[in-house]
Amino acid sequence: MDFTDSPEEAAFRSEVRDFILREAPRPKPGESGQEALVSGWAANQEWFKKLGAKGWIAPAWPKEYGGASMTTVQQFIFNEEMALQKAPRPLHMIIGLGMAGPTLIVHGTDEQKQKFLPGMLKGEDIWCQGYSEPGAGSDLASLQTRAVRDGDDYVINGQKIWTTLAHMAKYMILLTRTDPDAPKHRGITYFILDMKSPGVEVRPLYNLGNSHEFNEVFFDNVRIPKENVIGEENRGWYAAVTTLDFERSSIGSATGMKQHVEELVEYATAHEAEPTSTLRTNPMLRYELADRMVEVEVARMLSYRVASMQARGLIPNYEASSLKLFSTELNQRIARTAIHILGQYGQLRGDDAPTKGRWAATYLRSQAYTIEGGTSEIQRNIIAQRGLGLPRD
Ligand SMILES: Cc1cc2nc3c(=O)[nH]c(=O)nc-3n(C[C@H](O)[C@H](O)[C@H](O)COP(=O)(O)OP(=O)(O)OC[C@H]3O[C@@H](n4cnc5c(N)ncnc54)[C@H](O)[C@@H]3O)c2cc1C
Known part of the structure; x- marks a missing residue:
């Protein structure tokens, strides 16, 4: 099997490598790319903006939405060069760029795309993922957080757990149960939640290394406008699954x-x-x-x-x-x-x-x-x- 790059792939690889060598903040000796990310926060924000300007902050997204429409092979080369050159990755933005954005591109309305995609692409908005609950992890479809329609809003009550970056996030992609009587995969609705909404409480959880990475999130009569439903009511499971295809x-x-x-x-x-x-x-x-x-x-x-x-x-x-x-x-x-x-x-x-x-x-x-x-x-x-x-x- 021949793993060498074709001439086009080799040219793309040099373009990526040159860009990284020219623009990316360099890790100090012995430092990994991600450690450089933490130690040089301001420099990294600049780096993410530069990646964003080329569409390379969201390599898989279609160009019309501000991504780079990279083929799988190009993504492979891009990711390989980022790792080889130890370039910091926008991992704190992965839920927005890797999950929420792609889901909106496929299932979102035009208004939702205009409202939420630009902040992700500028490398500014941090998102979190409200899927897991104390009784629903591997068996995610048994989630119990309730959403009940009330006029133009839905009212949310319940709890999520292990929510990475909820303490820093502006928005959450949130899975809720809207029809408790339907078979479990068919009664789920997918929302975008503004984390500043009244009734949202984030409590820190500390991991084995004593770092604050994830959280518990509680919802006490939190109101989400109906415009923030992604896709259709009770069909959130299908949107949740789509997300994974982009990763x-x-x-x-x-x-x-x-x-x-x-x-x-x-x-x-x-x-x-x-x-x-x-x-x-x-x-x-x-x-x-x-x-x-x-x-x-x-x-x-x-x-x-x-x-x-x-x-x-x-x-x-x-x-x-x-x-x-x-x-x-x-x-x-x-x-x-x-x-x-x-x-x-x-x-x-x-x-x-x-x-x-x-x-x-x-x-x-x-x-x-x-x-x-x-x-x-x-x-x-x-x-x-x-x-x-x-x-x-
Ligand atoms: C660092 C970290 C970050 C995370 N970030 C997020 C986040 O941002 N958002 C979010 O929603 N979730 C997040 N999670 C949660 C993660 O998705 C769940 O922990 C994971 O899906 C497992 O679910 P659980 O913890 O409920 O364990 P359980 O599903 O309760 O599993 C407990 C044990 O039983 C085993 N088990 C369960 N079912 C079976 C089966 N059918 N057959 C054999 N064995 C089984 C499991 O393998 C495991 O060993 C995060 C988790 C970690 C560790």
Whole structure:
């Protein structure tokens, strides 16, 4: 199989690379692209505006809506170059750009598109996703937050949980139950909620690494105007599913993982002469690093498979689950290998720790990768049933 770029693809790759090298804020030595994002907030806002001006902040969106209409292969190249050059990604905007925007493009009215899309494209508005509830995660369609029509508004009561960035978001995409008597997938309505609406209460939840990333959100008689329904009443499930078709963000992650393993090899080699070197005290670490590098190549092949299906107009199903499952579990294994290489230092966090404590933080955060976006068990169920043709359990 030939993975080399065609002449057009090579030209596109150079255009992307030149742009990133010219315009993107550079991470400091040893810093990842996302760490640079946090440490250089103002510079990054400028960078996102520049990406927005080219339509590259929303590579998959159609040009008429301010995106770049990139083909799947172009998105692949774009994501790969962003990862290779460690360019900061607008991840805090991913729910707006990757989910709410695409859903509006497909199901929204003209007024909704005019009102909500520009703020996403300028890199200004942060959105959050109000899907999961305490009793509805993997089985999302059993959600219970109620919306009841009252004149020109709907009145919302209930609770969401694990709502990433709700404390910073201007808007939420919100799934509610409007018909409790209908079969569970058919009684759901999809709204846009202004987070400043009276009756919305956001309470912080702290993750394993003690970071405030997600929240609980409570709704006490919150009013949403009927103009903020996306699609039709009781047909929100179909809009919620459409959203997922636009997501291509995992494509560049194999490149990022490869860089992490390379960084670990560099770190282990640079410290090999020291008496505390784990590479000396534990020769098996060489094998562990070798395994991680092989696995990164497997992840790359799985992501090529998904991208090549998308490029042929096919919708990856258990293939996408295989990629999600393998990559997120690999991310955890890479973080574990990093902790083994750093030895006792691997547990330290803060600026004075080796690599500024990055691997301790990554290790803790990586535990969530196999939960968010569908747990590993759910991915295995999909692979077993749809990929292997096994019966439901
Ligand atoms: C970091 C992070 C960020 C998140 N951000 C958001 C967000 O912004 N918005 C949002 O709406 N949600 C968000 N979530 C929630 C996420 O979507 C859910 O946590 C996830 O879907 C799992 O649901 P649950 O937590 O209710 O677990 P449950 O569904 O209750 O699952 C509990 C356990 O049972 C297993 N299980 C469940 N069903 C089956 C089955 N049929 N077969 C085998 N095993 C099963 C699961 O794999 C899991 O191990 C986030 C989660 C995390 C960790």
